Amino acid sequence: MSDTWRLWLHGVTRDRMPVTVAGVGDAPVRVVPAAGLCAYVSPAPDDVSGADALQARLEDPAWLAQTAFEHHRVVAELAAAGPVVPAGLATVYRDDTGLAVALDRYAAELVGTLDRVNGRTEWGVKGYVSDAPVTEPAAPEPAAGGPGAAYLQRRRAELSARERSHDDAVRDADAVHDALARLADAAHLHAPQDRRLTGEPEVMVLNGAYLVPDPAAEAFAAAVEALDARYPGITLRLTGPWPPYSFVPSIGARRPDHDPVPAGGPA
Known part of the structure; x- marks a missing residue:
């Protein structure tokens, strides 16, 4: 159970923002508040709940393109409303507690980044x-x-x-x-x-x-x-x-060297 990832992180903002689009696998997006920040997550798909399974999915071009699109549409809506620190594709956590610990650990860096990308x-x-x-x-x-x-x-x-x-x-x-x-x-x-x-x-x-x-x-x-x-x-x-994918820090659990958005994006 300790190796099971349940949360897929899309991004982090300072203020709570409404999200009207679905997350990965068309699952609903919710907010995890911690350290004065708001993290936007959707449930991680069942078939990527472990490291080996996730790596296998990331090597599937069709799955990767579709998932990147679903991840990006959440980040894009957040970015349209205000500054956001986008999570890299496949940044995953076991539960709310693990995510809250990471937000607390990176809080100062995240706040500084939000200030730096604001209006850019x-x-x-x-x-x-x-x-x-x-x-x-x-x-x-x-x-x-x-x-x-x-x-x-x-x-x-x-x-x-x-x-x-x-x-x-x-x-x-x-x-x-x-x-x-x-x-x-x-x-x-x-x-x-x-x-x-x-x-x-x-x-x-x-x-x-x-x-x-x-x-x-x-x-x-x-x-x-x-x-x-x-x-x-x-x-x-x-x-x-x-969104400022190329100018934000890694936010914890996993940030692979795959493009964070579909082909034609910034990477």
Whole structure:
């Protein structure tokens, strides 16, 4: 029984907020008050009540996408009403008592975070290597050894040109991130996502998250558009607004390295 998790944590606020959407598994959301804070939970699904079972579910793409959506809709409603510390996907507790202990332990950090994200929103910027054709390398001198050797020489030249194009895109992505970080109150670089996760044909070279004051959101979007034009070697895509997933502390029991929201979100 001690290894059974009963609560799925969605997020923490300072003031109690109404929640009209369902939680994980379409279960109702309720509030656990502790340490002057409000934690929003729904019952953890029966099939993730232990560590092994939860890990197996997290490796199921269909389950992960649906659960991430159900988790995020609660966080998004809270964020629309005021500052929230979102819990990472699959932050689970055994019971109210265990959650209350964690809230008391992290209370000062949570309150500081709520103050820091108040009036600010997370925006994501993803950069992809543009699908513009790679400049054809100059035709090599005829190679000794016949057609086979000539083919291998052409392939080496093509691969070298593509590698240079990718390196240039990475440098452009670094420049874009530096420019956007100067416009934000905080910035975080996530690891680029694999094409199997993004569903995009191009390679991701930038996966940035930026905590932007709400009055500056329009100017930030304009800056992304300007940088997209300045660096034609990469394609920039702005996502958001999102709750501040990338700028909050871990809240206890479990916070795995999975995206906290469905594909297309900040991570």
